[in-house]
Amino acid sequence: MEEIVKVVGLQKSFGKFQALKDVSFSVNCGEVVGFIGPNGAGKSTTIRTILGIIKKDAGEVTVFGKDAWKDSIEIHKDLSYVPGDVALWGNLTGGEIIDLFMKLHGGGDQATRERLIQKFELDPKKKAKSYSKGNRQKVGLIAALSVESELYILDEPTSGLDPLMEAVFQEEVEKLKQAGKSILLSSHILSEVERLADKVVIIRDGKVVESGTLDEMRHLTRSTVTVATQGDIAVLSQVQGVHDFVQKGQQATFSIDNQHLNTLLAASSQLKVTKFEVVPPTLEDLFIRHYEH
Structure with missing residues (x-):
């Protein structure tokens, strides 16, 4: 299978603290990979390196066969990302922010946008500064899911959502999966990963300690x-x-x-x-x- 994301021997230090010691895994075309570990294990640092936000110290990180750091702008044309704590512009409405994100990505589908706003029960006319944590996450999710991407990187995407909205999110990931999209899903909700992931990567203290399909593990x-x-x-x-x-x-x-x-x-x-x-x-x-x- 074609490797969409390839991480080999990734290392990263912040001063004297080595956050990533040896991280290796891949995300293949049409595959959902669950990336799990407790706080401080190195999940978000790994994801930020894949996104080209952080420069690696050693190892290899490629997305679509391109270098994650050098070619990050080109890579982001086919990538959607939702962080665990979405920061928004307080004086813009949720709808305006979704439209801005979609425009920055290069378009998107208005029918999908409207469908997701309904499904996630978001009031797009409210200003972002009045939104709860869960509603901020909804804005990020709707924006990411309304554009056409080949890779979706979701870092604790359901943080702050209630169980009903988590179920809506899982339905949408299933649709992406059926459409052959690749997804890297970092989540603390293990049942969510178990339901959605084709493969699981467990990280501990900056190292991948186990990876494979659930059946293999x-x-x-x-x-x-x-x-x-x-x-x-x-x-x-x-x-x-x-x-x-x-x-x-x-x-x-x-x-x-x-x-x-x-x-x-x-x-x-x-x-x-x-x-x-x-x-x-x-x-x-x-x-x-x-x-x-």
Whole structure:
């Protein structure tokens, strides 16, 4: 697949503090990449480097095959960006600001603009200084989604939005995805990333500690199993790969290493199973696993 964004061995320091030590990942054409990590992990610094706002110290950063720093003006013609805290001109109305952003980008679609204003329930006639944090985010999102871009970089885009508006945002990202657009999504809402992302990149202390599809990453952790049987369920606690076995009567809940699921199934089949549930690990489980240490 064509690489829209390519980051290899990215490093960046601010004085003596090394914010990025070794960041490498890519965003392919038509792919949604979830970029996650806690505050201070280096997400926004990485994104600002991709945008050409910050100059890297070492490594390679290209967008559309062009150098992110040297060719930033050319790159921005096909790019839309929404930061986690949208700053607006206080004396302009929301509608005027959306129109200005669209004009700066080179046009946009007025029908899409009107549709998004309705969907996000924004009053475009109010002045920006009267807007809440959530409404400022709506202005940024509407402006970014109303123009035609090949790459959308969204850094905590739903910050300040209520759950209904988060759902609207997710619907719009799904539409971009279906249209073959590329999206780099940084979000603290793990369920949002889990729903939308084709691939996940986890950053910790300025380094990428894990990346891949959710299915690939789930092989690295355990599933949660709930089993009820007519036979002696305690024998399942001895199956290889079983951990944290908790029994209540004829039912037990435990975690198991995924590679031993077949062994568990074989052992369970001897006990007259009345219930068998397997829940794969969530993105939150994977995330916590990296940070609990």
